[in-house]
Amino acid sequence: MSDRIALIRDIVLKHARIAADAAALTPTADLYTLGLSSMTTVHLMVALEDQFEVEFPDRMLGRKTFQSIQAMADAVEELQGG
Amino acid sequence: MCLTEADEVPSANAYTEFLGELTRAGLLIPSGVRGLYGRGGEFERVVDHFERYIGREARAAAGGPPAEVMRFPPLMTRADYSKLNHIHNFPDLMGSVHAFMGKDAEHRELTRKFSKGEDWSRDLSASDVMLVPAACYPLYPTATGTLPTHGRVVDLKTFVFRHEPSDDPARMQIFRQRELVRLGTADEALAHRDAWLARGKRMLEACLLPVEAVVANDPFFGRGGRLAKATQREQVLKYELVVPICSTENPTAVSSSNLHLDYFGHAFGIHTPDGHDAHTACIGFGLERITLALFRHHGLAIADWPAEVRALLRLDRSDED
Numbered sequence: 001m002s003d004r005i006a007l008i009r010d011i012v013l014k015h016a017r018i019a020a021d022a023a024a025l026t027p028t029a030d031l032y033t034l035g036l037s038s039m040t041t042v043h044l045m046v047a048l049e050d051q052f053e054v055e056f057p058d059r060m061l062g063r064k065t066f067q068s069i070q071a072m073a074d075a076v077e078e079l080q081g082g
Numbered sequence: 083m084c085l086t087e088a089d090e091v092p093s094a095n096a097y098t099e100f101l102g103e104l105t106r107a108g109l110l111i112p113s114g115v116r117g118l119y120g121r122g123g124e125f126e127r128v129v130d131h132f133e134r135y136i137g138r139e140a141r142a143a144a145g146g147p148p149a150e151v152m153r154f155p156p157l158m159t160r161a162d163y164s165k166l167n168h169i170h171n172f173p174d175l176m177g178s179v180h181a182f183m184g185k186d187a188e189h190r191e192l193t194r195k196f197s198k199g200e201d202w203s204r205d206l207s208a209s210d211v212m213l214v215p216a217a218c219y220p221l222y223p224t225a226t227g228t229l230p231t232h233g234r235v236v237d238l239k240t241f242v243f244r245h246e247p248s249d250d251p252a253r254m255q256i257f258r259q260r261e262l263v264r265l266g267t268a269d270e271a272l273a274h275r276d277a278w279l280a281r282g283k284r285m286l287e288a289c290l291l292p293v294e295a296v297v298a299n300d301p302f303f304g305r306g307g308r309l310a311k312a313t314q315r316e317q318v319l320k321y322e323l324v325v326p327i328c329s330t331e332n333p334t335a336v337s338s339s340n341l342h343l344d345y346f347g348h349a350f351g352i353h354t355p356d357g358h359d360a361h362t363a364c365i366g367f368g369l370e371r372i373t374l375a376l377f378r379h380h381g382l383a384i385a386d387w388p389a390e391v392r393a394l395l396r397l398d399r400s401d402e403d
Contacts, residue, residue, distance in 0.1 A: 037345070038313045039167050042306035049305070061312035 004073045007051060012069060015043040027070040032063060041066050048072060054079040096328040097249040100378065104251055107382040116247040117255035121370075124384060128373045129258070131395040133239070136260055136367060139285060140237055145277060146270065147230075149237040149262060154220035156241040156256070157211040162223040165349050168215055171302050171310065177213030177243040180206035213243035217259035218364050222346040225265060228353045229360055233266025235274070239369075251374060252327050252334045258369040263362060267354050271341060271361035278365035279321050279339040286336070289391050291325045291375050298322040298338065319343070325375040336371040340364055 005027055013022060018034040025034075036044075044066055049055055054076060056065065065075050104110040111120030121129070140149045157179065163169075168176060180203070182192060188205060195202040214220060217238045225234070238261045246253060264274035279295060286293040298320045302310035314320055319342075322335035340363060346352065347360035354360050380387040384397055392398050 038310060038317070039170070039345075041313060042170075042302075042310050045309045046306045056309070058308065058312070061309045062316050063313055 002073070004052075004076060005069055008048070008069050008072050008076070011044065011047045011051060015047050016040050025069070027073070028068050031066065031068060036066070044072075048076060052076045052080065094249055097251065100328055101249065101251040103382060104374075104377070107377075109377060109382065110251060115255075116249055117253060119251075119254065125373055125377075127397070128376055128384065128395070129369050131397055132367075132369060132372055132376075133260055135285065135395055136262075137237075139281060140262055143277070143281065146235045146264065146266075146274060147232055149235045151237045152221065152224075154214070154217075154238065154240050156214045156243065158214050158220045159223070160208065160210050160212050162220075162350075163212040165223070166219070171300070171307065172215065173303055175215060175244045175246060175301070177215075177245055179209045179211045179213065181209045183207045213256075214240055215244065216242055217261045217366065218263045218362075221263060222350045222352065222362070225360075226351045228355060229265055231355055233264065233270050233354070233360070236263045236265070237261075238263060250328060252371050254370055257371070259366045260369055261364050261366045263364040265347070265352060265360050265362050267358075268343075268361040271343075271363035275321075275339050275341050275363040275365070279323075282323050282337050282339060282365055282367070286323060286325065286372070286375075288394055289376060290388055291336075291379055293323050293325050293336075294333070295321050296324055298335065317341075325371075325379075327371070327375050327378050334371055334375070335368070336375055337365065337367045340366070 009025060009027075012018075012025065012031065016031060016034075016036050017040050018031060018036055020029075020034040041063070045056060056075070056079070060075055064071065066072055101110070101112075105112055107124075108122040109125040111122060113119060143149075160178075182189070182205065184192065184205065192202050192205045194200075195205065217240045218236075220240070221236055221238060239258060241256050242259050243256050245255060247255060262274075262278060264271050266274075283293055283295050297315055297318055299311040299314040300320065301307075302314075319340060321339045323337040323339075324333035325336050327334040342362045342364070344359035344361050346362045352360040352362075376387070376391070380391060384392070387397070
């Protein structure tokens with residue numbers, strides 16, 4: 001597991017308030033299926049921006065970006081320039 | 083519900099010109115604070131008659147239980163407010179009631195500051211109540227528990243507060259929302275939202291207003307608010323019925339029709355008979371904005387309005403319905 005994936009997983013466990021045990025939280029698990037809400041997505045986004053010192057542009061502001069840990073890792077990687 | 087943000091200011095002059103016309107006609111009574119007005123008798127007559135029109139439509143609506151009428155004051159408990167995300171989403175719009183709770187010594191200090199023109203407001207303490215930001219908010223804490231089979235429809239009205247001082251006469255700090263709220267399953271909530279969106283549009287068209295239904299978002303605050311706005315639109319949770327009042331390019335939302343999913347059901351422990359968090363939806367009519375749209379499009383004197391609009395709203399009748 002990459003550092004980025006591990007960090008994002010910790011952020012999800014802390015902020016996403018989803019009703020799943022940690023084992024279910026695989027990188028590709030659909031967080032919305034696990035109960036991620038619009039409000040907690042906002043908390044996640046702010047935490048990710050703070051952690052990785054990035055700012056999500058408007059084109060990334062949608063549920064798809066936050067659908068899974070992997071999707072967030074991909075977005076952060078792109079914003080950090082790979 | 084939330085009647086949405088104004089986007090860009092169309093023209094400050096367009097606002098002040100219309101406000102001047104309304105004031106001279108005695109329809110609005112300025113207070114000296116932007117967005118805070120008294121209402122004249124003719125203005126209130128239109129509000130009353132439009133409300134009765136909503137009532138007739140609600141009674142005629144099929145597809146759900148009959149609407150229960152409930153009325154709450156424009157205050158809600160701070161404890162209930164604390165169960166919501168409003169402080170995260172709309173901190174700039176909230177209104178909190180503070181009161182003096184000191185004794186003689188604190189009172190002397192309060193009046194000393196008051197007499198000297200100093201800021202005495204910090205000597206007040208938070209009371210147990212907040213100003214209501216949307217007419218349906220006081221309902222949900224009273225609905226905790228299991229809903230009846232087929233859920234509930236509730237007819238609400240109260241003044242709501244939004245701290246957004248503006249020259250736009252349609253952007254008041256305190257105004258009335260009439261709401262019809264559905265509590266039930268996801269399907270029942272969606273059906274209510276969509277049926278009332280269509281009905282609301284038809285009702286306003288029947289008043290000869292140029293109305294359009296548009297996908298909208300609430301004015302979520304700050305950095306995180308950008309995402310909340312985008313996801314609200316992405317999920318098509320909010321529609322507004324918009325009518326030009328001061329601007330054709332930026333028409334005003336006079337009504338909105340919203341799906342809340344299970345947000346309120348989860349926050350207040352409202353369940354469907356099969357044990358799931360209830361879904362809720364609402365249509366909210368902005369009574370002042372609808373009234374302003376009518377005066378804008380049909381003239382400042384009700385007697386000059388098209389006969390069919392006067393007939394529809396029963397404005398030529400003096401009886402109560």
